[in-house]
Amino acid sequence: MNARAHELKVREVISETADAVSLIFDIPTDLTGRFTYAPGQYLTLRVPSERTGSVARCYSLSSSPDGDERPTVTVKRTPGGYGSNWLCDNVSAGDVLTVLEPAGNFTPRSWNRDLLLCAAGSGITPIMSILKSALRLGRGDIAVLYANRDRPSIIFATQLQELVRRYPRRLTVVHWLESERGLPTARGIAGLARPYRRNDVYLCGPAGFASTVKQGLGQLRVSERSIHEEKYRSLTDNPFEHATIAHPDPVGPVPVASAESAIVTVDIDGETHTLPWPRTKKLLDVLLDHGIDAPYVCRESACATCICSVKQGRTRMLMNESLIEEELAQGLTLACQTLPESDSLHISFDQ
Known part of the structure; x- marks a missing residue:
């Protein structure tokens, strides 16, 4: 078993929408240091599988280390997605999951810059973590552009409203709903993003949405260096099932370099x-x-x-x-x- 894998108890399961749940973890005292995380990072969860023993799935932390007491990941069902459906259907408070320590580098390097945070669907999870930390730690203005199918599918709708109420001079949240406007377009994104074109951009969502956002920002001549993207990807290797060979370094003469x-x-x-x-x-x-x-x-x-x-x-x-x-x-x-x-x-x- 991977030395970075630990068993964590699920303290609470919160239903965010009809298709998304948040899993709040209790962290044992002796693991507090190992589960210290940065906004925008993710956890890798072990999901049992009768066919392969397990599958590994990465889910972004939607909690912020700067205000939230416990680390939380938010999981949205994916059509045909084994891991997300299993977690949404089977996990209850008190259950124990095997989890890798936090990873990822989708984190702002300065909290005092103005930010444009773009998300679609479950892409809001790392964006929410970044948003909460930026509001607490920084001084910059922040705009959130969030695309969803319809109003009931907006994850964290209430929390976003509350943050706007608490930070009315610093935070703007703009929703793009397919039920009202159709799929996002580059021209439409450019129109909404124009007031924030000089902000640092953090982007998370499906590939089609991400491509549209980058096209829209390109129309505003936003530098690619200003755009930081968190990409969804499937793991090609299961870090929970990798069997390391437990043998020491070879004893004998010190190895020497060769052509090979x-x-x-x-x-x-x-x-x-x-x-x-x-x-x-x-x-x-x-x-x-x-x-x-x-x-x-x-x-x-x-x-x-x-x-x-x-x-x-x-x-x-x-x-x-x-x-x-x-x-x-x-x-x-x-x-x-x-x-x-x-x-x-x-x-x-x-x-």
């Missing part, structure tokens, strides 16, 4: 390991093959859970959807996508 392998020294969890690193194999796979329980969730460069620092040597990433230029300049990389380019390398997970 580099040599890497890795600092992780207070220990140091020196390993051969095949030049065509990603660092995360090398560590797991040696029984080293490196952190990961998505294995697709999106969650930044496997972030580490290159202290010596050169590496290259096959994909990067998480790290910005400043972080790359600091020597940060993603173990799930990183290959060696030097003969000798030093990597540290202990930041």
